[in-house]
Amino acid sequence: MLRSGEHSVAITGLGVIAPHGDDPGAMFDALMEGRSGLRRWEGATDPVVAGTVQFDPARWFTKLQMLGLDRVSQLAVAAAEMARADAKVQDLDPLRVGVFVGCGMGGAISIETAFRSHATTGRVPPLSIPAGMGNAPAAHIAMRGGFKGPVLSYCVACSSSAVAIAEAGKSIRAGEIDVAFAGGTEAMLVPAIVRAWQMLQTLATPDPERIETSCRPFALDRSGFVLSEGAAFLVLESAASAQRRGARIYADLVGSGLSCDATHLTKPDAAGQARAMKGALASAGLQPADVGYCNAHGTATPAGDVVECDALRSVWGDDLGALRVSSTKSMHGHLLGGAGALEAMITVLALHRGQIPPTAFCSRPDPKCAVPLVREQGEAAPQLRAAISNSFAFGGTNAVLAFQRHH
Amino acid sequence: MSDTLEQLRELIKEKFDIDASSIDPNASVLESGLDSLALTELLFTVEEKFGVELLEAAREVTTLGGLAALIDQLRSGARPTPPAQSSAVPMR
Numbered sequence: 192m193l194r195s196g197e198h199s200v201a202i203t204g205l206g207v208i209a210p211h212g213d214d215p216g217a218m219f220d221a222l223m224e225g226r227s228g229l230r231r232w233e234g235a236t237d238p239v240v241a242g243t244v245q246f247d248p249a250r251w252f253t254k255l256q257m258l259g260l261d262r263v264s265q266l267a268v269a270a271a272e273m274a275r276a277d278a279k280v281q282d283l284d285p286l287r288v289g290v291f292v293g294c295g296m297g298g299a300i301s302i303e304t305a306f307r308s309h310a311t312t313g314r315v316p317p318l319s320i321p322a323g324m325g326n327a328p329a330a331h332i333a334m335r336g337g338f339k340g341p342v343l344s345y346c347v348a349c350s351s352s353a354v355a356i357a358e359a360g361k362s363i364r365a366g367e368i369d370v371a372f373a374g375g376t377e378a379m380l381v382p383a384i385v386r387a388w389q390m391l392q393t394l395a396t397p398d399p400e401r402i403e404t405s406c407r408p409f410a411l412d413r414s415g416f417v418l419s420e421g422a423a424f425l426v427l428e429s430a431a432s433a434q435r436r437g438a439r440i441y442a443d444l445v446g447s448g449l450s451c452d453a454t455h456l457t458k459p460d461a462a463g464q465a466r467a468m469k470g471a472l473a474s475a476g477l478q479p480a481d482v483g484y485c486n487a488h489g490t491a492t493p494a495g496d497v498v499e500c501d502a503l504r505s506v507w508g509d510d511l512g513a514l515r516v517s518s519t520k521s522m523h524g525h526l527l528g529g530a531g532a533l534e535a536m537i538t539v540l541a542l543h544r545g546q547i548p549p550t551a552f553c554s555r556p557d558p559k560c561a562v563p564l565v566r567e568q569g570e571a572a573p574q575l576r577a578a579i580s581n582s583f584a585f586g587g588t589n590a591v592l593a594f595q596r597h598h
Numbered sequence: 599m600s601d602t603l604e605q606l607r608e609l610i611k612e613k614f615d616i617d618a619s620s621i622d623p624n625a626s627v628l629e630s631g632l633d634s635l636a637l638t639e640l641l642f643t644v645e646e647k648f649g650v651e652l653l654e655a656a657r658e659v660t661t662l663g664g665l666a667a668l669i670d671q672l673r674s675g676a677r678p679t680p681p682a683q684s685s686a687v688p689m690r
Contacts, residue, residue: 254615255631258639314646317638 199443200360201433201597202539204278204426206270206374209533210242210419210523213273218523219540222548223569227403227522229417234382238397239389240405241380242419242524259318260331261298266422267328267376268335275336278426278438280370289340289368290332291359293351293375295528296384298323303381328376328422340368346528349488350584351375352423353531353592357447359427369432374424374532388418393492406525408489408518409496409560410553416490419524423532425539440597442542445577446475452587459495459583464502467589468579472506475593477577480510482593484547484578486538489518490525499581500560515572517565521551531582535592538580542596545573603666606644613643623663630662644669 210228211218221228232241244266248257251269271290301322305315321327326344333342341362345355352375359373379385388394395405395415407413433440448470452463472479488499496518507514519537526533541547549565556564577595584590607618614636621630627637641656644665650672652659659665 254613255636258614258636314642317642318635321635 199430199445199595200363201428201430201438201440202425202442202444203428203433203438203440204274204280205441205536205539206272206274206277207421207423207533207536208244208246208266208270209421209423209526210244212245215536215540219537219544219548222519222522222537223546225522225549225551225567225569227551229403229406229522229524231397231402232380232385234380235385238399238402239385240395240397240402240417242417242421242526243380244421259322261301261322261327261378263294263298263300263376263378264328264331266378266420267292267424268331270374270376270422271332271372271424272335274372274374274424274426278428280426283370285337285339287340287369288336288338289359289362289371290329290338290342291345291355291371291373292329292332292343293345293347293353293355293528293531294325294328295346295348295351295377296379297325298327299379299384300381303383332372336372338372347588347590348584348586349525349527349530350582350588350590351528351531353535353580353582353590354449354588356425356427356444356532356535356592357449357590360444360447363427363429369429371427372424373427374422375526375529376422377526377528378420379527380418380420385418394418395491404552406491406521407552408487408491408521408550409500409556409564411555411557413491413493413496413557415492416520417524419526421526421529421533423529423536425532425536442539442594443597444592445595446471446473446477446593448472448474448591450589452589454587456587457585459498460587461498461501461505463587464499464581464583464589465505467591468502468506468581471579471591471593475577475595477593479507480513482514482577482579483572483575484538484541485514485516486534486541486578486580487516487518488581488583489520489550491518491520495583496557497559499583500562503562512563514563515547515565515570516562517548517550519548521553531580531590534580534582538578538592538594541572542575542578542594545571545575547572547575600666600670602669603662606662606666609643609647610640613640621662623666624661626660627662628660648673
């Protein structure tokens with residue numbers, strides 16, 4: 192039973208700044224062809240692979256506006272502005288607009304700059320606190336647009352922006368607001384933090400021959416994830432509002448499921464992930480057989496990919512054969528707090544276009560990851576009606592979003 | 599016009615891209631396009647550029663002319679008058 196109509200939430204705008212650029216359609220094209228946006232990171236002397244974004248702040252901000260504006264907020268404001276332009280929303284009642292932002296580490300660059308400055312000179316830039324605080328991106332989006340409804344920040348590690356989108360959807364369904372700018376942002380590519388991730392032994396070993404292929408979810412030769420920066424925002428709108436103004440609707444957000452493993456800070460748990468998947472399906476009124484695509488969390492860590500596949504198998508059971516699974520992180524890397532929103536956008540575009548992007552660089556799938564993978568090249572999927580996007584966080588919080596083709 | 603005042607105007611132009619030539623040295627800088635956070639940032643940069651420690655004394659400064667005078671005073675080795683009240687920056 193597929194749900195649509197009054198209770199659904201329409202996705203009417205997309206804005207992105209990602210390793211594949213700032214055009215959602217062109218990004219999706221690149222993903223369908225299995226093209227990686229990852230490259231060697233210039234911030235370290237040893238080889239590190241990362242997903243960096245090309246971004247010119249002068250296009251968006253005056254020098255005065257740049258004061259105390261960390262890169263993480265710059266990317267968020269720009270992506271949200273592009274989502275707004277894409278949705279062509281105008282004359283919004285500012286009290287009926289909310290901003291829901293996921294971010295894992297806030298203004299990490301400003302914080303590292305402050306620490307470095309303090310350690311070397313004893314002096315600290317005075318705007319380090321407002322630049323570094325975790326809710327700065329949401330605040331700047333609100334100030335830029337004059338949005339005066341709920342303006343909220345979600346710090347849930349790698350699930351942050353999936354949680355933000357889920358909560359935005361609930362706020363719209365509850366009638367609190369008509370329109371939400373929901374998404375995520377992350378910009379933590381600074382030496383100390385990259386080193387900390389390396390020390391945690393979670394990052395992919397850079398391939399010396401083809402560094403852009405280093406992230407290999409579900410593959411036997413996977414070795415971890417690739418850090419990326421970027422921001423992605425979706426305009427969520429009540430069905431009534433979207434219909435009233437005749438908006439173009441990419442897809443509908445029809446449900447979400449949140450759960451916590453409550454077992455271990457970093458080790459994934461299939462039972463917890465399965466609860467979030469079942470919760471998303473139940474809230475959407477979907478059966479597993481209705482869902483044709485799962486944009487997996489699929490970070491390419493040895494443990495994480497196996498556990499996610501276990502969870503998918505436990506929920507889909509005999510219906511697994513009709514599901515297609517891919518991890519686009521193989522090409523755009525892991526945006527951490529921004530990952531859920533970027534992958535939600537890709538899932539929405541998969542429904543909108545009837546195309547499923549692949550997991551790239553998975554020439555030899557791990558038998559322990561026995562789910563129907565789309566690999567190397569994308570697939571046409573004109574019958575695709577519903578899809579989910581998985582996000583699983585350090586801290587144990589799992590967030591699953593369910594989308595449906597609009598009709 | 600003092601050299602210090604002119605250097606401050608150049609600094610504001612460079613840092614904030616604001617044409618400071620029209621800023622009245624006796625008017626509040628908060629009415630010249632700089633908000634309280636920008637003023638805080640300006641004072642930090644002034645310390646770096648002029649090699650002075652403004653400390654508490656700068657909290658009373660509200661005009662560009664006053665800031666220039668304070669910088670000159672500090673550079674001459676004189677101790678500034680301590681402020682009567684705390685931060686002029688509005689904070690929640």
